[in-house]
Amino acid sequence: MLSEEETVVLRQQVANAIADQLTRANIDWASLDQFSEPSVHIEAEFRERLGASSAERRPLSGLSISQVIDLTSLKLARPASKQNAIGQRRYQRRSEPTSGTIVPLSRSCTPVASHGASNQASHDHRKQDAMGENSETSDREDTENSSRMAISGLRPSCCGMLVVEDNTQRQMEVVNENFPKRRKAEVVGYAIKPSTMDKLITGIWEQLHNGMGVDPVAILGELMTPSLIGDAISPSLYLPRPGFSVSEMSTTSRPGRQFNDTTIFCRKVTQASRTCRSVEVIVQARWVEHFDTYVEHLRGSDPKTSSTKHRKAVLVEASSAFGWSEKELRNKIAIWRGYKEIKDAGGWAALVFAGMGIYRFCKYRVGFDTESMQRLRNLRPALEVAADTMNPSWRRLLSIVGESPVTKYSGHPHDWVICLDGASPIPLRKTYLQWDPHFEYKHIEDSVIDQSIWGGNDPRWTSPFSQALTRGSRLFTCQDCANEQSDDPKQNCCYCFPSLFGYATLTPPPVQVFRTPDGRNNGLIALCAFERGAAVGEFVGLITKGLTRRRPHGERTGCLTRWLLLIVANIHLIDKIWQGRQGNFTRFVNHSCNANAQYQRFTWLDTQRIILVSKGIEAGTEITVDYSDKYWRGLDKTCLCGKRNCRYSRSR
Numbered sequence: 170m171l172s173e174e175e176t177v178v179l180r181q182q183v184a185n186a187i188a189d190q191l192t193r194a195n196i197d198w199a200s201l202d203q204f205s206e207p208s209v210h211i212e213a214e215f216r217e218r219l220g221a222s223s224a225e226r227r228p229l230s231g232l233s234i235s236q237v238i239d240l241t242s243l244k245l246a247r248p249a250s251k252q253n254a255i256g257q258r259r260y261q262r263r264s265e266p267t268s269g270t271i272v273p274l275s276r277s278c279t280p281v282a283s284h285g286a287s288n289q290a291s292h293d294h295r296k297q298d299a300m301g302e303n304s305e306t307s308d309r310e311d312t313e314n315s316s317r318m319a320i321s322g323l324r325p326s327c328c329g330m331l332v333v334e335d336n337t338q339r340q341m342e343v344v345n346e347n348f349p350k351r352r353k354a355e356v357v358g359y360a361i362k363p364s365t366m367d368k369l370i371t372g373i374w375e376q377l378h379n380g381m382g383v384d385p386v387a388i389l390g391e392l393m394t395p396s397l398i399g400d401a402i403s404p405s406l407y408l409p410r411p412g413f414s415v416s417e418m419s420t421t422s423r424p425g426r427q428f429n430d431t432t433i434f435c436r437k438v439t440q441a442s443r444t445c446r447s448v449e450v451i452v453q454a455r456w457v458e459h460f461d462t463y464v465e466h467l468r469g470s471d472p473k474t475s476s477t478k479h480r481k482a483v484l485v486e487a488s489s490a491f492g493w494s495e496k497e498l499r500n501k502i503a504i505w506r507g508y509k510e511i512k513d514a515g516g517w518a519a520l521v522f523a524g525m526g527i528y529r530f531c532k533y534r535v536g537f538d539t540e541s542m543q544r545l546r547n548l549r550p551a552l553e554v555a556a557d558t559m560n561p562s563w564r565r566l567l568s569i570v571g572e573s574p575v576t577k578y579s580g581h582p583h584d585w586v587i588c589l590d591g592a593s594p595i596p597l598r599k600t601y602l603q604w605d606p607h608f609e610y611k612h613i614e615d616s617v618i619d620q621s622i623w624g625g626n627d628p629r630w631t632s633p634f635s636q637a638l639t640r641g642s643r644l645f646t647c648q649d650c651a652n653e654q655s656d657d658p659k660q661n662c663c664y665c666f667p668s669l670f671g672y673a674t675l676t677p678p679p680v681q682v683f684r685t686p687d688g689r690n691n692g693l694i695a696l697c698a699f700e701r702g703a704a705v706g707e708f709v710g711l712i713t714k715g716l717t718r719r720r721p722h723g724e725r726t727g728c729l730t731r732w733l734l735l736i737v738a739n740i741h742l743i744d745k746i747w748q749g750r751q752g753n754f755t756r757f758v759n760h761s762c763n764a765n766a767q768y769q770r771f772t773w774l775d776t777q778r779i780i781l782v783s784k785g786i787e788a789g790t791e792i793t794v795d796y797s798d799k800y801w802r803g804l805d806k807t808c809l810c811g812k813r814n815c816r817y818s819r820s821r
């Protein structure tokens with residue numbers, strides 16, 4: 170006889186198995202979209218055979234199952250489509266013991282060859298897929314993929330976690346347990362979603378970080394290059410004619426050159442068009458201000474006439490000047506008034522960098538509530554810091570509407586600590602002076618080798634014969650995806666962390682240093698979302714060994730604590746990457762007992778790196794890692810992460 174608990178467990182297991190089978194069944198899930206909350210009600214009972222006849226069965230009491238299965242959630246949890254499975258194939262599991270390291274998932278995932286397979290094989294797979302061929306192999310692989318995906322899309326890779334051996338210093342360790350097991354909901358079909366303040370804000374941050382400036386002077390100058398325009402519009406000039414001679418063949422590289430030139434030209438035009446769009450919205454916002462002022466003026470000079478009449482008179486005058494009907498102009502003013510309100514709350518930077526999304530936002534006026542506008546108001550200084558430090562010439566546009574073009578925030582974007590309540594940004598240095606009057610911080614993009622220790626050698630270098638295998642082509646092979654790596658984008662096939670490696674241009678990651686309101690001094694905030702597996706940045710600093718000489722500085726910085734300015738990894742010869750005086754934004758990442766990022770190692774070309782990888786970071790949230798027990802053990806400090814599952818809070 171089963172105990173009550175055993176009965177409950179058994180019932181649940183069988184119900185889960187049924188639900189699991191449903192996810193694997195070949196069901197046309199899209200057809201369920203017409204129902205609001207489709208579900209299946211399953212009634213089942215356990216029976217035992219009575220005699221020799223298989224038909225004679227008696228129900229077992231207490232072992233009946235009555236279960237309602239929600240098909241909406243089941244639909245989202247079902248195995249990935251074939252297309253997705255192929256896209257994921259490059260991250261196949263290796264046979265080595267797993268560590269739980271996040272396998273990179275780029276923001277723009279490009280399918281490449283599977284681990285250990287050639288590009289050709291991958292290409293063939295994709296081709297087969299596109300043709301809808303359903304071979305046994307691909308079915309099996311899909312099944313394998315789906316079981317991997319069922320554990321959340323975070324799959325183990327071959328990389329070991331950073332193991333910290335040095336017991337004399339306080340260190341961070343990468344702990345990879347407790348990954349959230351959520352998966353992003355798939356969009357089935359095309360859903361029109363209303364514009365929201367979130368989308369608008371994300372759009373502004375993206376535009377600010379995409380590397381396309383808005384300098385009106387530079388753009389107009391470049392667009393006037395006459396030869397480009399002439400060539401760009403007549404590509405057929407360079408098409409090889411039938412029976413073309415060898416000498417003509419030598420000119421066939423001209424289309425290549427032509428293509429490159431046209432690409433540059435096209436980029437400039439796109440950039441110019443965006444700049445013009447920015448000019449358009451700021452001028453329209455300003456026009457609304459002048460419109461209101463004029464109406465007010467008329468009211469002042471003729472108070473007997475009602476405001477409505479004055480307004481109408483101005484409208485008639487303007488619609489004739491624009492050449493539009495009064496109704497048309499009224500509709501436009503409604504949208505332009507939205508631009509003005511965004512400018513009033515978020516400042517001119519919000520308007521200049523809002524991009525195309527702003528039109529929809531203002532047309533449908535979703536998100537103009539007081540709370541959303543307050544959010545925008547709080548963001549204003551942060552937007553201006555980003556605009557001034559990353560696109561210093563943006564303020565030139567403001568001259569068009571009679572505003573001062575003088576930059577307010579200079580230096581590196583992370584020289585400023587922004588406040589979430591909209592207060593003025595604080596110079597970074599100022600936020601550490603109370604612990605260290607000599608505090609200086611140099612922002613660097615790549616680690617610096619401590620020459621006094623390593624001489625001319627880079628201790629991160631790994632022997633090509635040990636791990637990063639060289640091939641005949643002399644390109645290095647990625648240990649994660651097995652594709653060839655190169656700094657030359659044309660040759661590179663490894664897209665593991667495309668925002669960091671293998672691309673020609675790097676754009677600054679959308680993060681800012683912010684003032685924590687709860688005593689942790691500064692922290693790092695994500696301005697846009699980083700999907701699970703995407704790199705936020707590389708952990709860079711001074712690559713050194715032993716920190717005895719530097720301890721006094723660290724100790725005096727109090728909240729920076731002695732050893733958190735460094736991460737220690739026993740990767741080959743690297744001893745320490747010290748971020749006390751130079752480094753990048755990763756230095757501001759705080760600890761959380763429920764972290765949304767982690768550090769892991771990655772070898773690019775022949776050099777080992779430590780990367781801050783997202784475990785699923787939402788826009789507008791603090792980026793945190795779990796410093797681990799090694800850091801907290803014996804530390805006279807309480808954790809202020811504020812999570813429900815906090816392990817190191819004194820109040821526990």
Ligand SMILES: C[S@@+](CC[C@H](N)C(=O)[O-])C[C@H]1O[C@@H](n2cnc3c(N)ncnc32)[C@H](O)[C@@H]1O
Pocket residue numbers: 689690691692727728729730731733734756757758759760761807808809810
């Ligand atoms: C790498 S720094 C992070 C940035 C730091 N908050 C700052 O302002 O420079 C690590 C230090 O931040 C503080 N810190 C980080 N996470 C914390 C937490 N959860 N609770 C309390 N203090 C924390 C500690 O003082 C720690 O030594």
